[in-house]
Amino acid sequence: xxxxxxxALIRLGHWGRPLTIAIPYLWLGLFFLLPxxxxxxxxxxxxxxxxxxxxxxxxxxxxxLLEIRINLMNFRMVWDDSLYASALLNSLRVAALSTLLCLxxxxxxxxxxxxxxxxxxxxLLMLIVLPFWTSFLIRVYAxxxxxxxxxxxxxxxxxxxxxxxxxxxxxTQTAVYIGILYSYLPxxxxxxxxxxxxxxxxxxxxxxxxxCRPFGAFLRVTLPLSAGGILAGSLLVFIPVVGEFxxxxxxxxxxxxxxxxxxxxxxxxxxxxxLAAALAILLLGLLxxxxxxxxxxxxxxxxxx
Amino acid sequence: xxxxxxxISLLGIAARAGADPGGTLNLYNWNDYFxxxxxxxxxxxxxxxxxxDVYDANEVLEAKLFAGRSGYDLVFPTARPFAARHxxxxxxxxxxxERLTGLxxxxxxxxxxxxxxxxxxxxxxxxxxxxxxxxxxxxxVRGALGDDADxxxxxxxxxxxxAAKLASCGISLLDDPxxxxxxALVFLGKDPNRYEAADLESAAAxxxxxxxxxxxxxxxxxxxxxxxxxxxxxxxxxxxVAQAQARAEEAGKGVRIDYRLPRExxxxxxxxxxxxxxxxxxxxxxxxxxxxxxPAVIAAISNAVYYANPxxxxxxxxxxxxxxxxxxxxxxxxxxxxxxxxxxxDAEIRALNRLWTRLKSNR
Numbered sequence: 047x048x049x050x051x052x053x054a055l056i057r058l059g060h061w062g063r064p065l066t067i068a069i070p071y072l073w074l075g076l077f078f079l080l081p082x083x084x085x086x087x088x089x090x091x092x093x094x095x096x097x098x099x100x101x102x103x104x105x106x107x108x109x110x111l112l113e114i115r116i117n118l119m120n121f122r123m124v125w126d127d128s129l130y131a132s133a134l135l136n137s138l139r140v141a142a143l144s145t146l147l148c149l150x151x152x153x154x155x156x157x158x159x160x161x162x163x164x165x166x167x168x169x170l171l172m173l174i175v176l177p178f179w180t181s182f183l184i185r186v187y188a189x190x191x192x193x194x195x196x197x198x199x200x201x202x203x204x205x206x207x208x209x210x211x212x213x214x215x216x217x218t219q220t221a222v223y224i225g226i227l228y229s230y231l232p233x234x235x236x237x238x239x240x241x242x243x244x245x246x247x248x249x250x251x252x253x254x255x256x257x258c259r260p261f262g263a264f265l266r267v268t269l270p271l272s273a274g275g276i277l278a279g280s281l282l283v284f285i286p287v288v289g290e291f292x293x294x295x296x297x298x299x300x301x302x303x304x305x306x307x308x309x310x311x312x313x314x315x316x317x318x319x320x321l322a323a324a325l326a327i328l329l330l331g332l333l334x335x336x337x338x339x340x341x342x343x344x345x346x347x348x349x350x351x
Numbered sequence: 352x353x354x355x356x357x358x359i360s361l362l363g364i365a366a367r368a369g370a371d372p373g374g375t376l377n378l379y380n381w382n383d384y385f386x387x388x389x390x391x392x393x394x395x396x397x398x399x400x401x402x403x404d405v406y407d408a409n410e411v412l413e414a415k416l417f418a419g420r421s422g423y424d425l426v427f428p429t430a431r432p433f434a435a436r437h438x439x440x441x442x443x444x445x446x447x448x449e450r451l452t453g454l455x456x457x458x459x460x461x462x463x464x465x466x467x468x469x470x471x472x473x474x475x476x477x478x479x480x481x482x483x484x485x486x487x488x489x490x491x492v493r494g495a496l497g498d499d500a501d502x503x504x505x506x507x508x509x510x511x512x513x514a515a516k517l518a519s520c521g522i523s524l525l526d527d528p529x530x531x532x533x534x535a536l537v538f539l540g541k542d543p544n545r546y547e548a549a550d551l552e553s554a555a556a557x558x559x560x561x562x563x564x565x566x567x568x569x570x571x572x573x574x575x576x577x578x579x580x581x582x583x584x585x586x587x588x589x590x591x592v593a594q595a596q597a598r599a600e601e602a603g604k605g606v607r608i609d610y611r612l613p614r615e616x617x618x619x620x621x622x623x624x625x626x627x628x629x630x631x632x633x634x635x636x637x638x639x640x641x642x643x644x645x646p647a648v649i650a651a652i653s654n655a656v657y658y659a660n661p662x663x664x665x666x667x668x669x670x671x672x673x674x675x676x677x678x679x680x681x682x683x684x685x686x687x688x689x690x691x692x693x694x695x696x697d698a699e700i701r702a703l704n705r706l707w708t709r710l711k712s713n714r
Contacts, residue, residue: 093697095436095439095440095697096440097416097417097418097419097440097441097442098417098418098419099417099440127705129705129708129709133712195581196579196581217567299567300567300568300711300712300713301711301712301713302712303708303711303712308708311704311708313414314408314410314411314413314414315410315700315704316700316701316704316705317410317413317414317417317697318701
């Protein structure tokens with residue numbers, strides 16, 4: 047190694063650390079903290095017939111006299127009106143059940159891919175990722191065609207003689223679950239696959255040698271070792287589903303009251319940006335709870351990703 | 352593999368940038384609200400390249416206007432309550448009326464009605480107008496209610512007995528609480544624009560009672576569903592029901608759709624053209640308004656989308672089927688029964704929207 051290069055490395059070492067740390071912080075500050083502060087500021091304003099449609103939080107009354115006006119009614123309204131609580135609860139329930147369904151369906155798929163022969167794995171992974179090449183919106187629209195009462199699914203079931211009259215699936219909660227399960231399954235499979243493909247399979251052989259049946263070995267070896275993948279996949283599904291708007295709007299019926307739709311109503315129909323912002327802040331706070339819990343859990347698991 | 356795509360799209364951008372001697376006009380209009388040749392005709396005439404984005408709800412347009420810097424030069428809101436509110440919030444640019452030579456062709460009655468919300472007609476030019484009534488599949492409804500069933504009444508929707516009988520062939524409501532509540536209020540014999548708490552509660556009770564019989568609530572889905580026989584009664588806009596009617600005839604499956612204006616009263620509304628205050632190209636917007644004011648242009652639009660226009664000189668140019676359709680141009684006698692949905696306080700609108708959300712989600 048030449049002297050110059052060594053010196054360059056030392057110099058980089060000096061500035062490199064703060065620089066590499068600064069970049070992600072800058073990113074977070076610019077694309078997370080700043081938007082958050084803007085939304086927080088709107089949530090403390092009052093709606094007004096101006097452009098933009100809310101009041102400013104402060105203005106200079108006189109030289110040296112700053113008037114600050116903070117409105118907490120939005121948070122109170124969300125708290126007082128049971129509509130918001132029930133929409134939040136329903137969103138959490140839908141997200142929890144969807145996550146569970148994704149896990150039940152995604153785990154065997156990820157397991158099968160991870161244990162498939164090497165040359166098959168690439169193809170199988172491609173099949174999981176390939177739908178992303180089509181726009182998400184178009185894929186959800188496609189489900190409208192599939193699920194409607196004169197659609198191919200009902201035609202098939204009728205032809206097979208499994209049903210007498212077409213099932214009403216579209217615009218029900220069931221359609222919402224189908225749409226979510228379809229759209230979010232890859233987000234469960236991919237982290238699970240990443241985890242399972244690194245599993246040390248000799249541990250299972252050892253378990254078999256010591257007389258453990260395959261199912262027991264799965265429960266006592268594979269499952270605990272893949273906890274990190276399960277957590278990562280569950281978070282990737284749960285968090286976006288809570289705020290999901292497109293799928294319930296297109297596939298759901300009126301009884302599918304989710305927080306995303308309520309946000310839309312407040313923002314568009316009611317032109318009440320402050321209340322919509324307050325709802326968004328509360329949603330964010332609510333979603334932080336599972337995050338913190340899971341981080342604690344991961345630490346207890348020994349920092350395994 | 353990516354590089355050629357990037358090159359192609361760059362070339363495309365370069366080509367587009369070079370081909371606009373007259374500049375660009377950014378239009379934001381309802382979906383399916385121009386005739387097929389409208390935009391091409393404008394470009395041929397003026398050399399200005401029109402670019403069209405579409406929306407399917409006034410609320411979406413409104414959110415963009417209130418956020419500011421929408422980038423649009425001309426928008427098409429419904430006059431009341433939307434454009435009225437936008438004028439109060441000073442979102443529109445005053446028109447240079449001397450450049451709009453065709454204004455004299457517009458129906459003075461419609462212009463003077465617009466002065467209520469836009470004194471001196473300084474900001475708004477009426478585009479098309481229509482009504483909100485009932486789209487009916489004649490055969491199915493008569494099958495469910497009998498051959499002598501009364502079809503000119505909101506009772507088809509709001510009488511729980513009739514709604515129950517029609518539930519199996521399909522009922523839909525517009526997803527617009529002010530429209531639905533106005534209809535429910537006139538059905539109850541109340542003033543649709545007086546928002547007394549007690550009246551609202553009785554209208555809400557009525558809607559709750561028929562709610563189990565409603566297949567869905569949506570503001571455009573009914574067009575195709577009426578046409579292919581998935582619905583038999585839809586609360587809908589006059590032109591949209593007429594489009595369903597035309598599609599049903601094209602399909603030739605024997606579905607016959609009729610549009611009725613209930614005798615209890617129905618809402619009439621006007622969509623207008625307005626130039627946002629921060630429009631990048633207001634000159635082009637004026638040119639487009641003047642183009643729309645040409646009788647042949649607006650007549651072609653009415654012929655295509657089945658909504659009535661306010662241009663008196665365009666009337667002779669309409670197709671007979673459009674001009675003579677009482678669903679599009681109601682008779683003078685029916686016109687007396689129509690009402691305009693007026694503006695309300697923001698607090699009232701919010702209360703109504705929240706009540707609507709509760710009703711829909713059954714909470």
